[in-house]
Amino acid sequence: MISTATFPQSGTLRRRILGSLIALGAATSLGTPGTSQAQTELKLGHVGNPGSLFQISADEFAKRANAKLGDKYKIVVFGSSQLGGDKEMLQKLKLGTIDMVVPSTVMSSEVDMFGLFEMPYIVKDRDHMKRIEKEIFWPKIAPAAEEKGLTILAVWENGYRHITNNKNPIVKPADLHGVKLRTPKGKWRIKMFQEYGANPSPMSFSELFSALQTGVMDGQENPLTQIYSAKLQEVQKYLSLSAHVYTPAYVTVGTKRYAKLPADVRKILEDTARENQAYVYEQAAKADEELLGKLKDAGMQVNEVDKDAFIAASKAIYEEFGEEVDGAQELISRAIELGKQ
Template identity: 75%
Template sequence: MKTIAFAARRFSGARRTACRTLVAAAAGLALHGTAQAQAEFKVGHVGEPGSIFQKSADEFARRANAKLGGKLKVVVYGSSQLGGDKELIQKVKLGTVDMAVPSTVMTSEVDQFGVFDLPYIVKDRAHMARIEKDVFWPSIAPLAEKKGIKVLAVWENGSRHITNNKHPIKVPADLKGIKLRVPEGKWRVKMFQEYGANPSPMKFSELFTALQTGVMDAQENPFTQIYSAKLQEVQKYLSLSGHVYTPAYAIVGLRKFNALPADVRQVLEQTAKETQAYVYETAAKDETELLTKLKQAGMQVNEVDKDAFIAASRPIYDEFANEVAGAKPLIDKAVALGKQ
């Protein structure tokens, strides 16, 4: 009997030991899973597959992951998977998304970003490079940091053109009464109100359906966004207004970013800046190819009277200069850089 009792105690002890081992292993797996989750650096954007947003973010991730050596894994979530532009900015500030690639919507955080919403202020990428160096980094980026947002690099969304289902747009008067979707930024709204349209801010993810159902008649975007979102399937006319060149911004939440190890921060920031050359080269190539594809898809393409649009844009410059603190020096400097 003693032998049986001793064996039972040994079995019971072994079972307890095995249970403790299993619990420890489960805890270890849970901790490992948590560590893996923490090691993911989430990048969100609203671009569809094939857009310059998607190409830019994926290239950034490829380069950064090659340098990080497993210290952090950059993972990209496109097509508004993590939210629309405004939501992404808020999530970046809160730290639930690590990085986003917004464009026009940055004006909802810092009014001075609206200088890029002024019609025809940016002539081309070479001009934009001068503005970036002499206007953006010294005068605008620091204002974003005061709101908890750090800009790692300036990328591109592109030159915007008007599409609609009514008729060709050649002069601003042709926009009268047209229901036109714009991004979530007040200066684009003001611009198209000045032109006579009926603009409404709307998430990009909702745009296709709004055009398809007639909730909206028109929209304005770069070729890369038009084609990748298949807007050519629900829009008949493409008017080459080129009214605004929109930068895109690789942004992170300042607090969470500063909590990363210094070497990781350096890789992410340096890689974001290095990626700009790829973005510009890819965007320039896409512009030519995508216009051809949009024509082949059946869109009717026309030139616009840019002088008429420029003349109609003057009140926007005056309003921006009067309403936004420090705006006039930004405008004057940007315009002067265009004459070099």
């Protein structure tokens, strides 16, 4: 050990020598050839708050994958929009500044075919979704995302979306007339609520609570897990169980950056992400049962909606999607057919 008593008394020279020794120590701690290196972090981002299905799903995936990855790679989860909103994170994926994202609705603004999951009432239940995933998503939709520089590793869940607001219970589309409604950044969701007579505006999820609290927005639509975990029950009076859209969530990576990972690491990530789906669906079903009671206990007034009225009001959005997006009508027809099995 070198004693500081032996250093020259000149302050400047003494600081230079100390700086050199600190730098040398830092370099040594980073390791030399043949020594173990620090783990490479793989950043996974999502917009969900603590307690959301996003958070539960991502944390379980990270736990399972990290147990298999060893000491070279480690998934680190960043929730609550810490890495940006969905749109920002997808851009960062393409730029290669983050590694993984779990987006939902926003994918329809990146790849037109994802608009299939914006069609009202097209997904009947999770078993139907599994058939759609196998017969439509992987053969048709995932390759379209790949062309845009986004690779999908697995399909998880955001959930069945319901409408909340501070104006009145929503039973029929006419009850939405004039309601300022926050939507995610997906054009078909906006078009849908315009058809229903609402005044929809896209907004990042991280800004939603404040917008509802201040009256900038009257209402919003989200799965129960998002509503409860974001504490929207504190700033919303009415919960209308519309279940108007089932939204999957997609474990997504940037195609170019992902290709640079070792093949064995990619296999672990892909296998674990797909295996995690069963856990995600289990947690989602559990939340559907538990959270409704908690939202009622928090003071929300809950009502059923006239789904036939909403389905009738959705005809135009199906027609527009089928006409505007190449191959969309085929996807719609096949999804409906799969719902009859």
